[in-house]
Amino acid sequence: MRNSITAGMLAVSCALPGLALADSFNATVVAGHPGVFRWVKMVDEAFVPGVNAALEGSGHTMSFDGQYGGSIAKVGDELETVEAGLAEIGICQSLFDPAKLAVQNVTYYTPFVNDDPRAVSDLMDELHKSDPRMTEAYTQNGVVYLGAPVGIDDYLLMTKFPIADLGDLDGKKIAAPGPAINWLSGTGAVGVSGNLTTYYNELQAGVYDGVIVFASAALPGKLYEVAPYVTRAGLGAQYAGALCANADWYDDLPDEAKQALHTGADAAKEWYLAALEGAVETSFKVMGENGATITDASDEMRAAWAAGMDNAAKTWAEGLDGQGIPGSEVLSLYMDTMRGEGATPLRNWDQE
Structure with a gap:
């Protein structure tokens, strides 16, 4: 009987090829x-x-x-x-x-x-x-x-010291994730590779003077306890x-x-x-309530920061092109689409 039932099920499955068995x-x-x-x-x-x-x-x-x-x-x-x-x-x-x-x-x-x-x-x-x-x-x-x-929400600076202009970053050790280290070119800061899992302890130990981070992670990571000066510079989402x-x-x-x-x-x-x-809104509110000093970089500081940076985007894209990876194509695709959606970049990285 068992063999008959099995054969019958197989027959039904074959007769109804679109029938999917439960998995x-x-x-x-x-x-x-x-x-x-x-x-x-x-x-x-x-x-x-x-x-x-x-x-x-x-x-x-x-x-x-x-x-x-x-x-x-x-x-x-x-x-x-x-x-x-x-x-x-x-x-x-x-x-x-x-x-x-x-x-x-x-x-x-x-x-x-x-x-x-x-x-x-x-x-x-x-x-x-x-x-x-x-x-x-x-x-x-x-x-x-x-x-x-x-x-990732808009990146900002969290430091042990106040920042009034780019000169305040000169010689300071600032940690940043991955390619974000390139953002420090032209500022005088010393870029150090890091990530959220180590930021707190290394700030506390004095390995860094500050970090490039984003508000929604800075709050749960309690970075305001060891880097209480928050500078919103519009580095970008x-x-x-x-x-x-x-x-x-x-x-x-x-x-x-x-x-x-x-x-x-x-x-x-x-x-x-x-x-x-x-x-993001909650993070700024709570960090401020816990003693963080939150400031917005001036338009002049932001413009100077963007203008002083190396165009790492072009170097990165051309390096990928040399490996057979469409770096320049993707760079233009992203920037063109962003501009088409109404964004106004401080620098048109793909057009320089």
């Missing part, structure tokens, strides 16, 4: 940063519920295991971890993986362009979905772009990464599950941006 899938999600940061919170708060909601009625289910704070992948190692199949999904951070996700760092080479994280996130998400030059790096590294861009999936695992999923992952990523993007916009 349960498991996915480990990795992030090098701990769960206190918003781009990690979005996984459990919005991505997972979004995927589950999209799968309702499909007959498929998906379970997730979040492994954050470097438990499996350190900051910048997320893509390699997903590529190797040690996790199915990760927050692939282009900011800390510039060799493999080169063109994704275009925003970090173009400061003083747009300080609106929603505008930057929407644009980068759309470019990834519409232009194959933006996703080629994912394909080459065995992963798939899902979405949920990690938009940025794109730092997105959710990616192991390509082999993704390719084996039924279409309903694939679409659910992208739907969940869209939900995470909206949750993240809404939460971020509220958090």
Whole structure:
């Protein structure tokens, strides 16, 4: 009887090739940063519920295991971890993986362009979905772009000393993430590579005199305790990464599950941006209440800063061109699209 039932099920399956059998899938999600940061919170708060909601009625289910704070992948190692199949999904951070996700760092080479994280996130998400030059790096590294861009609010300076003009930065050790070190060229400051996981302790120990950071991370990181002078200079909102999936695992999923992952990523993007916009205002308020001195750089200081910088964007783009990567094309694509959306850059990095 058992054999008859099995044969009958196979016959039905063959007769109805469009009929998908129910499956349960498991996915480990990795992030090098701990769960206190918003781009990690979005996984459990919005991505997972979004995927589950999209799968309702499909007959498929998906379970997730979040492994954050470097438990499996350190900051910048997320893509390699997903590529190797040690996790199915990760927050692939282009900011800390510039060799493999080169063109994704275009925003970090173009400061003083747009300080609106929603505008930057929407644009980068759309470019990834519409232009194959933006996703080629994912394909080459065995992963798939899902979405949920990690938009970063306008970068600013947090220092142990007040800043009235650029001369105050001369000789000071300022930490910055990845290519943001280039923003210090022409200021007289000494750029030091760093990231949010170490900023507090190294500021406290005197390794740095200040950091380039953004308000929504400065508050949970309590950086105002060790660098109480906050200078808003309009360095710009940025794109730092997105959710990616192991390509082999993704390719084996039924279409309903694939679409659910992208739907969940869209939900995470909206949750993240809404939460971020509220958090920026709150961050400045709370830091001020806790003793931080918050000032806005003058237009003259901002103009002098932008004018004095090396055009690292052109150097970066041309270096990628020499490797067969469309750096100059992506630089022009980003800047042209930004200007088309109404942005007024302090420097047109692609046109010099």
